[in-house]
Amino acid sequence: MKILTRAELEQIVKLDTDALSVIREGFVALSAGHVSMPPVLSMAIAEYNGEVDVKTAYIKGVSKFAIKVSPGFFDNPKLGLPSLNGLMILFSSQTGLIEALLLDKGYLTEIRTALAGALAAENLANPEIKTVGIIGAGAQARLQAQALKLVRKFESLQVWSPVPEETEKYRNEMEVALGVPVSAQTERRTLVETSDLIVTTTPSHMPLVEVDWVRPGTHITAMGSDQAEKNELAPELLQKADCFVCDSVSQSESLGELHHAKVAGMAPETVAELGSVISGNIKGRQDENDITICDLTGTGVQDTAIAVYAFEKAVGLGLGNNIE
Amino acid sequence: MKILTRAELEQIVKLDTDALSVIREGFVALSAGHVSMPPVLSMAIAEYNGEVDVKTAYIKGVSKFAIKVSPGFFDNPKLGLPSLNGLMILFSSQTGLIEALLLDKGYLTEIRTALAGALAAENLANPEIKTVGIIGAGAQARLQAQALKLVRKFESLQVWSPVPEETEKYRNEMEVALGVPVSAQTERRTLVETSDLIVTTTPSHMPLVEVDWVRPGTHITAMGSDQAEKNELAPELLQKADCFVCDSVSQSESLGELHHAKVAGMAPETVAELGSVISGNIKGRQDENDITICDLTGTGVQDTAIAVYAFEKAVGLGLGNNIE
Numbered sequence: 038m039k040i041l042t043r044a045e046l047e048q049i050v051k052l053d054t055d056a057l058s059v060i061r062e063g064f065v066a067l068s069a070g071h072v073s074m075p076p077v078l079s080m081a082i083a084e085y086n087g088e089v090d091v092k093t094a095y096i097k098g099v100s101k102f103a104i105k106v107s108p109g110f111f112d113n114p115k116l117g118l119p120s121l122n123g124l125m126i127l128f129s130s131q132t133g134l135i136e137a138l139l140l141d142k143g144y145l146t147e148i149r150t151a152l153a154g155a156l157a158a159e160n161l162a163n164p165e166i167k168t169v170g171i172i173g174a175g176a177q178a179r180l181q182a183q184a185l186k187l188v189r190k191f192e193s194l195q196v197w198s199p200v201p202e203e204t205e206k207y208r209n210e211m212e213v214a215l216g217v218p219v220s221a222q223t224e225r226r227t228l229v230e231t232s233d234l235i236v237t238t239t240p241s242h243m244p245l246v247e248v249d250w251v252r253p254g255t256h257i258t259a260m261g262s263d264q265a266e267k268n269e270l271a272p273e274l275l276q277k278a279d280c281f282v283c284d285s286v287s288q289s290e291s292l293g294e295l296h297h298a299k300v301a302g303m304a305p306e307t308v309a310e311l312g313s314v315i316s317g318n319i320k321g322r323q324d325e326n327d328i329t330i331c332d333l334t335g336t337g338v339q340d341t342a343i344a345v346y347a348f349e350k351a352v353g354l355g356l357g358n359n360i361e
Numbered sequence: 362m363k364i365l366t367r368a369e370l371e372q373i374v375k376l377d378t379d380a381l382s383v384i385r386e387g388f389v390a391l392s393a394g395h396v397s398m399p400p401v402l403s404m405a406i407a408e409y410n411g412e413v414d415v416k417t418a419y420i421k422g423v424s425k426f427a428i429k430v431s432p433g434f435f436d437n438p439k440l441g442l443p444s445l446n447g448l449m450i451l452f453s454s455q456t457g458l459i460e461a462l463l464l465d466k467g468y469l470t471e472i473r474t475a476l477a478g479a480l481a482a483e484n485l486a487n488p489e490i491k492t493v494g495i496i497g498a499g500a501q502a503r504l505q506a507q508a509l510k511l512v513r514k515f516e517s518l519q520v521w522s523p524v525p526e527e528t529e530k531y532r533n534e535m536e537v538a539l540g541v542p543v544s545a546q547t548e549r550r551t552l553v554e555t556s557d558l559i560v561t562t563t564p565s566h567m568p569l570v571e572v573d574w575v576r577p578g579t580h581i582t583a584m585g586s587d588q589a590e591k592n593e594l595a596p597e598l599l600q601k602a603d604c605f606v607c608d609s610v611s612q613s614e615s616l617g618e619l620h621h622a623k624v625a626g627m628a629p630e631t632v633a634e635l636g637s638v639i640s641g642n643i644k645g646r647q648d649e650n651d652i653t654i655c656d657l658t659g660t661g662v663q664d665t666a667i668a669v670y671a672f673e674k675a676v677g678l679g680l681g682n683n684i685e
Binding site: 074 | 398402405432437457
């Protein structure tokens, strides 16, 4: 059994086109019906503002599968600790023996989540975009913008978050990281109205994007909601969109934007999975004026895909310690 | 973060009254409503005759909780490998940080499962029993008999399994281990008719104990079923029993004997949880001629209880390696 630390995993797994391919293949396998993926196990520890999720998936024919355990304890920053933690466990698909413990403290989740956003943009956004709008100013607000550069060029980025100091910190940091002008927007409406591609990256329980703010041609990726009570997009927007796509229909229905649209009686007429759009089995954007939406809840197949990739790279490089 | 190996865990956790108390308290907390315990996550890998279950529970006020990942790959013996494997991960209830990895390869599950059987017998069987009947001849068939000695004296034991060589191996081994005569029974019916306390320990998909075989006064613990398709007791037997108890009502309804009795329209009139019987909130056996049944599906609260106990003993003894 091999143990890999976060530092080792940060060395070998990056936001690059190799890792993007791995996640792309995972989504294609999922939507082609080649993946077993049980519902997410979720437990709240309300007294400490904590939750823990367990995700897994078996990709048929792949010799290993991962189980990911991710605790999120949202009062941790007050204690000087990160909110997100956890690990991935990699098993042999044939024997169930543990092949590796990936002690990534959430790093691989951050990467595979950002790469899903890039795949949504690659397959749904107009080829030419000028301005990117990011809602939220946390870790994913940063990584989504960086992953986007793998698939689209853009001239400027604007950001909104509820905490002005966080927004400003993001602006300063990301202008350097992205090499394009980054501006802070005080009004969400203005941000939405003036962006070609929008990524929402918050744990909001109330919609942050209203239906009449969105211009024709816009693509929106909503990656924040991964629990039934979280919600970033107005339900009406899902019905208005020309194309609504999600990572997993069953998860979006129970944990994502589709959940709220259904409750409100505003579910879109057709719902496609990202993997089907990637493989070309279902058409995504059909016109430059289409409004396209992709809802990402985060799937076990991404976890298995990134964990297998990380393990194989580690073996190739001779990284990691072996234990009994 | 501390890492404990199976060898270390075998040293510190045993089938004894200390460990029994820990599991007893876990069941009492569960039935008193002091435990968050989400449904089991379960994934089958049919092409390799494998499955993986994830269980967890948070006991309110307890500073740590465990998540257990247990793969069962039932063709492994053909490869010279054990069927059961896995690990427990122990987290801080306050921060979600990993406190320990218990690389027990299923050992702690074996122990906590056997102890649940002992608690069922302690709280439901007649105080005086002479003959114990064990159905199955695997690991739990051994451990259930050994755990029983913590709570009941018995004069003899009889065993039935579908494989005569396994039965004979069990007989030879357990006569030494238990210090009482152990006989092999070729007929299940005879075993049931002549035992005061019966434990079923199989992965059977068809009932192994029929309703008219069971004498008044008998106690039966059915610990084999932990998946919807598994079934050890005839549904009619649940309705006939004077007292039907299970470890967790929601799990027995979906994964255990209660599931099959409900489907057959034979659900018992009242269903109690073992923790409520232990705490005295619900009466178990009320007469020496009562037939009592306890269905065990295996609960996350047992996993958290045994993992916290193992960790605290390890810390006290200075065992385990620390890693980053």
